[in-house]
Amino acid sequence: MEHKISIYNSLTGKKEILVPRNEHYVGMYVCGPTLYSEPHMGNMRTFINFDLVFRCLLHAGYKVKYVRNITDAGHITNSAGQEEDSIGKAARAEQLQSLEIVYKYNVKFQELQRLYNMLPPSIEPTATGHIQEQIEIIEKILENGYGYVINGSVYFDTKKYMQDYNYGILSGRKVEEQENETRALNNQEEKRFFADFALWKKANPDDMQIWRSPWGDGNPGWHIECTAMSTKYLGKQFDIHGGGMDLKFPHHEDEIAQSCGSFGCQPASIWMHANMLNVNGQKMSKSLGNFFLPKEIVEGTSSLFQKPFPPNVIRFFMMQAHYRSTLDVTEKGLEAAEKGMGRLLEAISLLNKLPSSTSSSVDINALLDSFDKAIQDDFNAPILIANLFEAVRYINLINDSKETISKDDLIKLTEAMSTFVYDILGISSEDKSQDNRLGPVMDLVINLRDQAREQKDWTTSDKIRDGLSAAGIIVKDSKDGTKWS
RNA sequence: GGUCUCAUGGCCGAGCGGUUAGGCACCGGUCUGCAAAACCGUCUACAGCAGUUCGAAUCUGCUUGAGACCUCCA
Structure with missing residues (x-):
């Protein structure tokens, strides 16, 4: 069974019902990381958000082909007014070869995906593994007259393209208005028009990675890899293309231009853009230095925070905000x-101890419906969470015998809670791993304290409690016995 | 400078013209040897000004403030 999912389409600025090109199948391409350093938490947010999308699509009953690329070819940067590629720069700094850098950070990235409980995409193709495909698309663009070769480099002819297509269709940019505002770029003199962009860049003598092409040795342009890989794995036209907000222009705009320029059609029906993670109201970014690494927050070594937070918490935190x-x-x-x-998970663990009655005093079907509706409406995880907390309240009230639930409804609710919390939100269900030697010790200590309490020996019991507290272990007494954490 | 987005209660965050978002904190209560924990309940905000409407946080205009993109960026 498939459910109607509406998605905000950046291309049209409206929510649209997802109608896959091939019934039952959804093709989704998401721009992945450039692996010249360890991804920071802001990068992770985008991938976590698309992991949510992936999970929701699967839940809706679609067969999803989720392609997320890995950019392992360094692209030319102009940030410091100098021309060098990001991966080559990192390689020189770390005294490694480019592919070592990429491999090193890819291993880390894969670890992080597991740490943050992301489902692996269907495929994670690399740019360097698809040089031939990129060259072929560039050739098509040249054949169609939307590119030109100069000094061993190939540029996209934006001016020509604008005669036939709408450049700026995604970002809403008007090229004419932009011209005077754009700052001077290096090598601009090679371009015929300021808005032209590189499809292939002639190699520099000190480039660490160089490929052969019909135009000489060089490097692929930044945007062409996504066009090549999305086409290869999903076809010339597919359902969803996603990425971070900051890729909307120029990257995604240029992808559209490349697809139109080579195949005469737009690549994706729906464009999705995940919004940024901020620190003090500003976008988390490398250059501002206001970032922290996914591992730092888990280990508590980030200077931004006093204490560590588990990946689950970070994921939940992110799910409380809408992806846009x-x-x-x-x-x-x-x-x-x-x-x-914690409260949510506690309620879930309460479910299998809940007493069932002959009837339910709450409308469980409506409640469960609200879960589905939330994610069907542009993957609204915050609303889903709000509704889950409604369920938490019911669960607790049932536990206090103030509400009732039928056996059937209890089964339905239990299933749904697990589905939406674990499978959709991607909260991992594994228990906090505790030192397995501590467990028996604590059992003993708690046992001793219980004995003291039975004898109303408050001095001893409080001494134990205070002692544990000093060691960072909190004792909680409840009707069902004593717990600690 | 250009293009665009956003401004919600102590904090974080939903909301897409009329109905309680939700979480955390606070406060009140239940429980308890005490404490903590847990649970229940309460708190009712929408930057400012004007307009449209029977009705606006939600639409329009202006003002103020913040941010993003325009250059590598998730």
């Missing part, structure tokens, strides 16, 4: 998420 909104990371925010998520 910016999200500010703060310690307070993470703490709130941690407590809230």
